[in-house]
Amino acid sequence: MLTLLATLKVKHGKEVEVTEICTQLAKEVLSKEKDCLMYIPHVVKNDPTKIVFFEKYKDKEAFKAHGSSAYFKEAAQKFEDLLEGKIQVEFLEEV
Numbered sequence: 011m012l013t014l015l016a017t018l019k020v021k022h023g024k025e026v027e028v029t030e031i032c033t034q035l036a037k038e039v040l041s042k043e044k045d046c047l048m049y050i051p052h053v054v055k056n057d058p059t060k061i062v063f064f065e066k067y068k069d070k071e072a073f074k075a076h077g078s079s080a081y082f083k084e085a086a087q088k089f090e091d092l093l094e095g096k097i098q099v100e101f102l103e104e105v
Contacts, residue, residue: 011047012073016063017098024092025058031085031092032061038081045072059094 020028032051039049045068054060067073076082089097 011104012067012070013102013104014065014073015100015102016065017100018061018063018089019094019098020059020061021092021094022059025053028061028089028092029053031088032063035081035085036063039076039079042079042081043072043076045069046076 018028018032029051036049036051039046043049046065047068048064048066050064052062052064054062065073065076067076086097
């Protein structure tokens with residue numbers, strides 16, 4: 011099992027556009043990736059420019075497949091002009 015948090019810092023004024031991309035991406039991931047167990051975008055309540063994805067995959071191979079999918083690459087390309095800096099990824103260990 012592989013669990014992670016991916017944090018996106020959105021440029022001011024681009025929050026709605028990024029939220030729409032994230033919502034569509036989540037729908038595609040959950041419908042097309044059987045080994046993705048959880049893929050949930052969240053907007054931080056006190057900071058609408060911060061979006062956090064909670065992701066859980068069956069294994070490392072499932073995570074790699076996610077990253078190489080056409081729809082993920084398309085979203086990542088759109089994010090280049092909409093985010094401040096790179097997406098921050100933290101891998102988690104369940105206790």
